[in-house]
Amino acid sequence: MKFINWSKQNLFANWKDSLLTITILYLFYVSMPPLLNWVFLDATFFGDSKKDCTGDGACWVFVNVWIKRFTYGMYPNDQIWRINLAFVIFFISIGSYFFVSSKIKKCIFIFLTVIFPFLAIFLFHGGSLGLEEVETRVWGGLFLTLFISVFSIIFCFPIGVLLAMGRRSNLPVIKYFSIGFIELWRGVPLITVLFMAAVMFPVFLPSGTNLDKLIRVIIAITLFESAYIAEVVRGGLQAIPRGQYDAANSIGMGYWKSHLLIILPQALKIVIPGVANTFIALFKDTPLILVVGLMELLGMVNMAKTNPAWLGLATEGYVFAAFVYFIFCFSMSRYSLGLENKLKTTN
Amino acid sequence: MKLLRKNIEKLNLFLENYPKIGIYFPQFLIILLLGIIISYFSMNASTNMAARGIETGFGFLANKASFDIQFSLIDFDSNDSYARAYLVGLLNTLLVSGIGIFFATVIGFFVGITRLSTNILASKVAEAYIEIFRNIPLLLQIFFWYFAVLRLLPSSDNSLILFNFVFANIKGIYIPRFIWENLNYFLYGFLFSILIIYLFVSISKKKQEKTGLQVPTFTTSLIIFFTINFLVIYFGQVGLTLSYPVLETNRGLHNYMGGVSVIPELIALAFSLSLYTSTFIAECVRAGILGIDKGQKEAAASIGLSKAQILKLIVIPQALRIIIPPVTNQYLNLTKNSSLAAAIAYPDIVLVFAGTALMQTGKAIEIVSITMLTYLTLSVSISIFMNWYNKKNSIAER
Numbered sequence: 098m099k100f101i102n103w104s105k106q107n108l109f110a111n112w113k114d115s116l117l118t119i120t121i122l123y124l125f126y127v128s129m130p131p132l133l134n135w136v137f138l139d140a141t142f143f144g145d146s147k148k149d150c151t152g153d154g155a156c157w158v159f160v161n162v163w164i165k166r167f168t169y170g171m172y173p174n175d176q177i178w179r180i181n182l183a184f185v186i187f188f189i190s191i192g193s194y195f196f197v198s199s200k201i202k203k204c205i206f207i208f209l210t211v212i213f214p215f216l217a218i219f220l221f222h223g224g225s226l227g228l229e230e231v232e233t234r235v236w237g238g239l240f241l242t243l244f245i246s247v248f249s250i251i252f253c254f255p256i257g258v259l260l261a262m263g264r265r266s267n268l269p270v271i272k273y274f275s276i277g278f279i280e281l282w283r284g285v286p287l288i289t290v291l292f293m294a295a296v297m298f299p300v301f302l303p304s305g306t307n308l309d310k311l312i313r314v315i316i317a318i319t320l321f322e323s324a325y326i327a328e329v330v331r332g333g334l335q336a337i338p339r340g341q342y343d344a345a346n347s348i349g350m351g352y353w354k355s356h357l358l359i360i361l362p363q364a365l366k367i368v369i370p371g372v373a374n375t376f377i378a379l380f381k382d383t384p385l386i387l388v389v390g391l392m393e394l395l396g397m398v399n400m401a402k403t404n405p406a407w408l409g410l411a412t413e414g415y416v417f418a419a420f421v422y423f424i425f426c427f428s429m430s431r432y433s434l435g436l437e438n439k440l441k442t443t444n
Numbered sequence: 445m446k447l448l449r450k451n452i453e454k455l456n457l458f459l460e461n462y463p464k465i466g467i468y469f470p471q472f473l474i475i476l477l478l479g480i481i482i483s484y485f486s487m488n489a490s491t492n493m494a495a496r497g498i499e500t501g502f503g504f505l506a507n508k509a510s511f512d513i514q515f516s517l518i519d520f521d522s523n524d525s526y527a528r529a530y531l532v533g534l535l536n537t538l539l540v541s542g543i544g545i546f547f548a549t550v551i552g553f554f555v556g557i558t559r560l561s562t563n564i565l566a567s568k569v570a571e572a573y574i575e576i577f578r579n580i581p582l583l584l585q586i587f588f589w590y591f592a593v594l595r596l597l598p599s600s601d602n603s604l605i606l607f608n609f610v611f612a613n614i615k616g617i618y619i620p621r622f623i624w625e626n627l628n629y630f631l632y633g634f635l636f637s638i639l640i641i642y643l644f645v646s647i648s649k650k651k652q653e654k655t656g657l658q659v660p661t662f663t664t665s666l667i668i669f670f671t672i673n674f675l676v677i678y679f680g681q682v683g684l685t686l687s688y689p690v691l692e693t694n695r696g697l698h699n700y701m702g703g704v705s706v707i708p709e710l711i712a713l714a715f716s717l718s719l720y721t722s723t724f725i726a727e728c729v730r731a732g733i734l735g736i737d738k739g740q741k742e743a744a745a746s747i748g749l750s751k752a753q754i755l756k757l758i759v760i761p762q763a764l765r766i767i768i769p770p771v772t773n774q775y776l777n778l779t780k781n782s783s784l785a786a787a788i789a790y791p792d793i794v795l796v797f798a799g800t801a802l803m804q805t806g807k808a809i810e811i812v813s814i815t816m817l818t819y820l821t822l823s824v825s826i827s828i829f830m831n832w833y834n835k836k837n838s839i840a841e842r
Contacts, residue, residue, distance in 0.1 A: 270474055285819045288786060304488070395587070411591045
């Protein structure tokens with residue numbers, strides 16, 4: 098009875114609504130069964146080669162066999178534990194962040210932002226202390242996606258904050274330099290910045306030096322995203338009431354002191370959702386590194402589908418990659434939305 | 445630590461006594477630093493270029509390009525110059541952006557309004573659409589439509605045929621070509637009718653402001669438009685015939701001739717750009733409509749405006765003021781995102797110029813900077829327009 102009332106109100110309020118509802122239900126009825134059959138019922142999940150796929154449905158064997166490559170790229174099999182270890186440390190420290198007292202929270206925060214990056218790079222790259230060296234050109238898969246997005250955001254955050262402060266500065270040289278820098282990177286597509294990293298950076302470096310491609314890409318992405326972070330942070334700085342600046346000045350604080358102790362702590366808290374959104378955009382942009390020859394998840398799928406033993410399975414590969422990206426982006430966007438709502442009510 | 449603090453205090457005192465130093469010194473430092481960085485890089489660049497035997501300069505633009513471009517809006521062959529190749533790439537970028545902007549706007553407004561529907565099912569479907577297409581990387585969507593859908597179309601000799609005049613196969617989609625006779629008469633007539641309507645609308649607006657009398661502008665404009673165009677078409681003998689694509693077999697190769705062919709790269713790119721950007725536009729539209737105070741509608745209803753009048757005179761003008769700036773930003777994003785064309789070999793400016801031309805000439809600095817400058821010009825001009833628009837339309841508060 099309740100359901101009938103509810104549907105009368107929300108689905109069949111008038112003849113237009115009813116028509117719309119019936120059309121949508123019909124479309125579902127037509128499209129869902131074949132789709133479900135393809136994904137689940139007729140699909141083959143386990144096996145070793147393309148020959149195991151007999152049904153008319155999807156051949157998930159492809160994903161199953163290649164999953165290690167999709168996750169870790171061409172990283173040597175016997176060294177994969179290093180990546181896993183780094184990520185386990187990362188997730189344990191992030192997870193415990195929500196359950197401990199504020200004093201330990203500070204320690205964890207410092208560990209994550211200052212110590213962990215070096216530890217992770219050491220674990221991934223190796224080369225000393227008994228760890229075998231793994232060159233960056235075999236890095237790939239989802240691991241590389243996460244590596245590039247996390248490291249770029251760590252590097253571009255301080256630059257972005259400085260640029261945002263510079264843009265609001267009273268000193269004309271600093272102000273116009275910041276504006277020029279921000280608008281330059283915001284005005285061009287990432288792909289041209291990556292091209293720049295690939296072909297232009299080597300020209301500018303002293304002859305003989307050979308900067309690793311991955312480092313060049315991270316520099317390029319950092320320059321590019323710092324402009325976006327700067328705009329987000331500027332929004333936060335603008336939202337701080339004038340009185341806060343005046344109050345800080347009136348008790349004798351200078352520019353840096355007032356910003357570090359009064360303005361930035363408040364402004365950065367407001368911009369957390371904006372930064373999260375920038376991070377999602379950055380995460381979604383990482384597949385672009387394909388154009389300079391680095392293979393993250395999408396790149397690996399692209400490579401696997403051209404393997405002679407696995408031809409014709411592009412759809413499965415892309416659907417799988419889309420699913421992975423969707424899970425990451427969707428959960429992050431929901432989290433940032435939750436933060437936004439929380440901030441709205443507390444402010 | 446103590447010593448450092450003492451010194452900082454001393455420095456602060458010093459700066460207070462000479463306030464100008466606090467203003468000029470940091471700026472001077474930045475200029476000096478930039479100067480050092482730039483001269484260091486350019487020094488390296490000049491030695492590197494000299495070592496590789498590459499001349500710098502933009503003279504290469506006039507040289508023969510000697511490569512072919514698979515798809516171009518203007519005539520191009522391998523005898524043309526690099527400058528013309530740049531133009532071909534730019535036009536292709538603008539073409540795919542234009543198509544993308546058109547469809548993204550249409551889909552975006554439709555989905556955004558559906559998202560606010562009172563029908564829960566429709567609103568949920570719209571939400572699912574937005575979440576799915578927004579949270580999957582654009583490059584992946586382009587690859588999906590290109591490799592997993594369009595590449596699986598049948599070969600030319602057994603194409604898919606829709607409505608007997610659209611042919612789809614692995615080489616692209618073929619549609620009939622319009623062949624006009626006396627097209628120029630039609631264009632003149634069209635422009636003339638627009639001019640008349642413009643004059644009519646502005647006169648009746650003035651009249652309404654003066655006397656309060658409303659003239660039915662919309663219906664009259666339609667009548668003017670159709671009469672003038674019909675008369676021109678009838679007396680100017682403007683004719684329209686269709687040339688259908690026909691399957692021709694030449695030495696065992698099947699191909700459709702006649703008609704307009706649209707390459708699959710363009711379709712995949714335009715399609716995914718529209719779907720991806722439409723989700724963002726839908727959110728802007730939703731925010732714009734939700735941003736209007738409920739009191740506005742109620743106030744309008746209380747002075748006796750009809751539902752259509754409320755929508756036309758109260759809701760849409762205010763909603764557009766909120767919607768247009770972020771949507772323009774999305775248009776800009778779409779144009780920048782069209783550079784992903786390079787990944788599926790659609791000959792846009794990045795592929796033709798920053799790809800092929802760069803490979804051939806090796807002039808990395810010139811070509812990459814021209815490409816970036818092109819995009820920069822586009823976005824700066826759009827943001828100037830946006831600032832002008834915001835200033836013009838911002839609410840005059842008393």
